[in-house]
Amino acid sequence: MSAGASDTPVLKVEHLTMRFGGLVAVDDVSLEARRGEITALIGPNGAGKTTVFNCITGFYKPTEGMIILTQANGRRYLLERMDDHVINATAGVARTFQNIRLFPGMTVLENLMVAQHQMLTAGPARALGSLIGLAAYKRAEADALSLAIHWLERVGLTARADQAAGDLPYGDQRRLEIARAMCTRPELLCLDEPAAGLNARESDELNGLLRSICTEENTAILLIEHDMSVVMRISDHVIVLDHGSVIADGPPDEVQNDEHVIAAYLGVPDEEVAEVEKEVGA
Numbered sequence: 048m049s050a051g052a053s054d055t056p057v058l059k060v061e062h063l064t065m066r067f068g069g070l071v072a073v074d075d076v077s078l079e080a081r082r083g084e085i086t087a088l089i090g091p092n093g094a095g096k097t098t099v100f101n102c103i104t105g106f107y108k109p110t111e112g113m114i115i116l117t118q119a120n121g122r123r124y125l126l127e128r129m130d131d132h133v134i135n136a137t138a139g140v141a142r143t144f145q146n147i148r149l150f151p152g153m154t155v156l157e158n159l160m161v162a163q164h165q166m167l168t169a170g171p172a173r174a175l176g177s178l179i180g181l182a183a184y185k186r187a188e189a190d191a192l193s194l195a196i197h198w199l200e201r202v203g204l205t206a207r208a209d210q211a212a213g214d215l216p217y218g219d220q221r222r223l224e225i226a227r228a229m230c231t232r233p234e235l236l237c238l239d240e241p242a243a244g245l246n247a248r249e250s251d252e253l254n255g256l257l258r259s260i261c262t263e264e265n266t267a268i269l270l271i272e273h274d275m276s277v278v279m280r281i282s283d284h285v286i287v288l289d290h291g292s293v294i295a296d297g298p299p300d301e302v303q304n305d306e307h308v309i310a311a312y313l314g315v316p317d318e319e320v321a322e323v324e325k326e327v328g329a
């Protein structure tokens with residue numbers, strides 16, 4: 048376990064099931080994500096990874112199960128009972144998507160400010176403050192600007208602060224999305240395929256950024272990633288889903304050699320794995 052990770056997991060998913068009509072997309076899944084660690088959720092297409100993310104972040108209400116978020120101050124939230132915007136603003140869960148969702152016409156800096164305005168105006172007192180311009184609200188605005196500047200530096204986008212987000216190269220947009228999520232000071236950062244579409248240099252930069260978020264912010268990161276080289280390099284912990292169920296859960300080197308995992312990825316029954324491995328020279 049990384050230094051600084053407390054004993055209580057930031058995220059504890061217990062017996063999560065999600066059905067769509069007759070289809071069981073997620074079947075009795077339990078998992079944990081810890082402060083200061085990167086937990087990867089992997090598995091073949093259709094395994095249920097995004098559905099798990101959608102349940103954690105409030106886009107779906109699970110059919111069964113509990114999703115417990117424990118903040119550093121000890122406060123606990125049952126996410127399956129909360130709406131998505133409250134999960135973000137109150138429980139402290141931030142998310143990025145497979146397809147980048149920035150405000151393309153706004154500048155890079157404005158994107159980071161908007162993320163914080165959504166938090167500033169989440170409660171009724173704050174909303175009132177914003178209308179009548181209270182000193183406290185102005186202080187909060189100044190704090191928001193310095194946090195945005197901090198994250199621009201961290202992701203190497205200070206020189207591009209005034210450019211439209213939609214004009215940035217793809218890799219910069221990916222880092223901006225992460226900066227935007229971090230501007231909400233999350234306890235848990237959920238990243239859906241953050242390395243998708245990045246070249247080798249950008250992917251290396253991303254790995255460094257994610258590791259620094261863990262060590263310096265002590266945030267828990269839960270990521271879905273198809274790029275196994277990224278998963279194996281940066282994860283502390285890997286959970287493998289197949290057909291909606293957890294088939295492996297452990298350190299990357301253990302999971303990589305698990306025969307159930309190899310079988311799931313190759314799409315063959317467990318008992319044929321050794322034979323197929325011989326054939327492909329694995």
Ligand SMILES: Nc1ncnc2c1ncn2[C@@H]1O[C@H](COP(=O)(O)OP(=O)(O)OP(=O)(O)O)[C@@H](O)[C@H]1O
Nearest residue numbers: 067070071072090091092093094095096097098099
């Ligand atoms: N809103 C929905 N309605 C009906 N079925 C859904 C819905 N969302 C997901 N599914 C189904 O649930 C299963 C799991 O899908 P999910 O997107 O969670 O898998 P995944 O592991 O994220 O796949 P991929 O790696 O391809 O993104 C799939 O069979 C999918 O078609």
